[in-house]
Every structure is written in structure tokens, then in C-alpha cells.
Amino acid sequence: MPPSVIKVNCFWIYTSICLCCSQARVNIPRNGSVPALMAFGDSFMDSGNNNALITVNKANFPPYGRDFMGGKPTGRFSNGKTIPDMIAERLGVKDYLPAYLDPSIQDNELPTGTSFASGGSGYDPLTSKIANVIPLSDQLDMFKEYIGKLKRIVGEEEANNIIEKSLYLVSWSSNDWAITYDAVPIRRLHYDVPAYSNLLVNMATNFTQEIYKLGARRIAFFGTPSIGCFPFARTIGGGILRMCGDKFNEEAEFFNSMLKNQIQVLGNSLSLSRITYIDYYKLVQQIIENPQQYGFDVVDRGCCGTGVAEVAILCNKFSPTCPDDSKFLFWDSGHLTEKGYSIVVDHALPDLV
Template sequence: MVPSVLICLCVCLCLCCSEANEQIPNNSSLPAVFAFGDSFADAGNNNFQATVVKANFPPYGKDFMGGKPTGRFTNGKTLADYIATKLGVKEYLPAYLDPSQQSEDMVTGVSFASAGSGFDPLTSEILNVFTLSDEIEMFKEYIVKLDGIVGEEEANHIISESLYLVSWSSNDWGISYTAVPIRKIQNDVEAYANFLVEKATEFIQELYKLGARKMVFFNTPLIGCFPAARTVAGGVLRKCGDKLNEEAKTFNKMLSRQIQFLDKNLPQSKLTVVDYLKIVEDIIEHHLQYGLEVVDRGCCGTGLLEVAILCNKLSPICPDDSKYLFWDSVHLTDRGYNIVSDHAMMMIFQP
């Protein structure tokens, strides 16, 4: 792949890829946690897809299981991993397609997420990653396998009582609407946001039909302040890309309204939106209070543009990644995801 295309990929991925104080007990009654979405939750499913959007090589995974690169787009745990850990369900969510996982691993939850994917099917097609529909099909396969492991009655209990984490839309705005602006030609911001909400609604209804009841949606984060976005759209001073952030806010408002509507109209459902944008905004603004020193570039390489294959074993690494919010120019460090998960837990389980 030529360098210009790599940079385009990097930009695409960049733009891709809340407040009680209640402690969540480790003996959570949730039987399992499942994750759908993009690179914020991908645990290695893309390793089994013919795409360049992978992270199964060093330095990714530097601080995970003894330095094992699994396909997670960070140095340690993903956001989904941390939530599963803090709920006391399991230490991390394995990739559904990982052939090494055992039956007992399957029972307590897996990740169906695919880095580079989105609510918009075009987003996944551009980078040749799994689509939203593909992830649903994986879940259907999983249910059949689960029936075989624990029996139909217990499988139904696990499916209905578990927590479902969903993190899509960043790549839709970054890829299909900005970096490869096919959708921008066809739609203004509000029209595209409405289109994504329609796709989100279809996903919710399909997951609901399959038995899911407790769903948590992470909205579009502050993508204009991601290091790669600062580099591409922030000018000489690398300020945040305000236009990108405004597009994200427009969609987030629409998504929240629709989630509230569906929560009231789908019997026995519990649908929640975690304000990922607000969380990242707060962390950046008050980063010193979180023990973070660098929030405008990643730890890998220069931290300005490197992501995926541009962040590799030849890239220099910052001396202390715990002081960085971002691991590469798009994805958070293990420390960053840990902080975000704390905020998310309070939003999910607020009284």
C-alpha cells in the first residue's frame, strides 16, 4: 500500500474508529457481557478478515497478558474489557472469532466488534471489515452455540439478563462522511445523522427480537480532538476540529432522543446512552486531575498520525504510556480506557 493511501486510512480510522457516585459490586448478577461495534471494543475479530485494519502486531498489546498483541487497538484492555472487569463478569472479552477460546469463555460473553465498522454499511465496505449485519449474524451463531453448551432454558436466561455494549458511529462520520465523503455528497449533516439513527434503530429492534434487553450505547466521542484529527484539521496549532465535533453533537442529540423513545416502547427493555463525547471532553479539559500529562498526541511514534499499520514495531514508544490519554493517534491507552470506563459505569448504573 502506498504512503498516501496509508495516510488516508489513518485519517479514516482516526475519525473512526453521566453522574452518580455509586460503586458497582463485583458480584454482579449479570451473567455475561457482549460487545458490538468498532475498534473501541474489537478484541481481534478483524484478525480473521482480509483487511489492513488490524492491530495484531507490536507494539499493540504491549501491556496485555504479558505483551501479547491480540488485535486490540491499544496497549492493554479495551473499553469493553474494562467494563466487563469492573462488573466482575470476566477479566476481558475474547473475540468471538478467536478459535482458542473455551466453552466457559463463551458463556460469560464475547466481543463481536470489528474495527473500522459503523452503523452505515458503506463505512464497513470501504475498509472491508465486518458490517453491523455481519455482527448480528455472528450473534445468531453464538446463540446456537450457547444452546449447545448450557441448554435452551439457560441460554435464554443468559441472553435476556446480560449487558450489551454498542460503540458505533465514529467511523461513519470520519470515513463515509469526511475522509471518503460519499455520504456528504448525498446528505447534509442532519440528514446523515437521521440515517444513522434509523440504522441504530434497526439494530436495536433486531437485537431485541433475539432476546437482548439491557443495551448500552456509547455515542460519538469528541472525534475532532483525537490526535489525528488535530493533525489533519486543526491547523498549525493542532487545535480540535470543531466541525467534526459539531457533527458528532448533532448525531448524539438525535440518538439520545431515539434511545429514550425506544426504551419507553420496548417492553422490559433498559436502553442507556453513555455520553462518550462529554467524558472525553472532561478528561481533556481536566487531564492533570486524572494524572495525565499528554492529551493531544498518542504514545506511539510521533503520536500525530500513526494508527494501525503505521504504529508498528519500528515506531518509538513514549517512556510512560500511563501519562498519555491516547495510545496511537485515534485510540486511547489502557489508562485512558480505564478512566472512561469509570465514568461509563456511573452513567450506566446511576440511580
């Protein structure tokens, strides 16, 4: 595959986007083209907003964060940095993206962005209610509050400039399918897969229109990954051999196709926007199907505990961990290792800049 060409202000960057190349790291020069990063969504984007909640969806205890700075568990659902941290780092914005509800966050950190995401949440408000986490609507309210703070810190003109030029990451839907549609099949009683996909896409559309009204222009939607091949889904729906759960993947693919089409429509209707679809499904699946090419030995279970079921509070200080997490795609049964996220980000980044 020929290299892609990215133009960022006066810099031309040539980078291969071949998915069989695990070391194709992309680093964008620090040139101010992306002044800040904002993240909305679920545990793939949560930097610790769930820490103060009464919920089982937490990761602010060992062994989570063992490879983060100083080995500190921060509420990130991995052994180290996650997607928004790495994108912020690659773009030269900051070393990691703090959680908006982190009590230690300082005013001088806000102009370069923050995460409003909440592990366990979804487009569907029922999903967040089941998990007792921060729903989409509240994340949107947090963003509105953030804008007010930003105007007080840097002034209205500069705040508007930051909001307009920032990159917005959005990752919902995995919990909608895994929890609300399958594990606790409340929505399945009233919706078939096309109807539920349509419901979620409408919610994604409304969210996009709301943040666009608030000034957002560069928005990147991550589709549902191949959750049927995540360790927890293999355990639940993969039979004795723990094969990929086809039902989960079929639901994800159907929804992704609808979301991708709607993003094209939104891009045309919101004339000043640049809305991008990131094929999270394909990125993860290609790693799972070709693990050795990316330096992985294990892709069917996580590093934490037995690796087949442990996630959130089930992955704790009493859980044994694998000796070398760089050989594992998954950290726990529902989230990638830092290395796994890094590969995903490296291949997604050319579509973001």
C-alpha cells in the same frame, strides 16, 4: 456533586460520579446480576475479530498490547485492555472479553459473553465496505450463531436466561463520520449532517429492535466521542497549531443529540428493555480539557510514533513509543491508552448497572 446510589440485588453501592475524580473506580460485587457481556461495534469494542481479515484495520502486532497480559498483541486497539474488557472486569463477569472469531476461544468462555465488534466498522454498511471489515449486519449474524452455540452448551432455558440478563455494549458512528462522511466523503455528496445523522440513527434503531427480538434487554449505546480532538483529527483539520477540529466535533454532537433522543423513544416503545446512552463525547472531552486532574501530561498526540498520525498498521514495531504511556490519554492517533479507557469506564459504569 452528591454520590449516586446503585442497587444491585441486595447490595447498595455508593460511588461518586464527579468527573474531576480520576480514582473513582467502581467495582460491582460478583452476584450474578450480569451473567455475560456482549459487545458490538468498532475498534473501541473489538477484541481481535479483525485479525483474520484482509484489512489495514488491525492491531495484532507490537507495540499494540504491550501492557496486556504477557505483553501480547491480541488485536485490541490500545496498549492494554479496552472498554469491554474493563466493564467485564468491573462487573465481575470475567477478566477480559474475548473476540468471537478468536480461534482459541473455548466453549466454556462463551456463557459469559464475547465481542462481535470489528475495528473500522460503522452503522453505515458503506463504512465497513470501505474499510473491508465486519459490518453491522454480519455482527448481528454472528450473534445469532452465538445464541445457537450457547443453547448447545448450557441448554435452551439457561441460554435464554443468559441472553435476557446480559449487558449489551454498542459503539458505532465514529468511523461513519471520520471516514465515510469526511475522509472519503461519499455520503457527503447526498446527505447533509442532519440527514446523515438521521440515517445512522435509523440504523441504530433497526439494530436495537433486532437484538431485542433475539432476547436482549439491557443495552448501552456509546455516543460518538469528541473525535475532532483526537490526534488524527487535529492533524487533518486543526491547522498548524493542531487545535481540535471543530467540524468533526459539531458533527458528533449533532448525531449524539439525535441518538440520545431516539434511545429514549426506544426505551418507551420496547417495554421490557433498559436502554442507556453513554455520553462518550463528554467523558473524553472533560479529560482533554482537564488533563492534570486525571494524571495526564499529553492529550493532543498519541504515545505511538510521532503521535499525530500513526494508527493501525502505521503504529508498528518500527514505531518508537513514549517512555510512560500512563501520562498519555491516547495510545495511537485514534484510540485511548488503557489508563484513558479505564477512566472512561469508571465514570460510565454507574449508568450501566
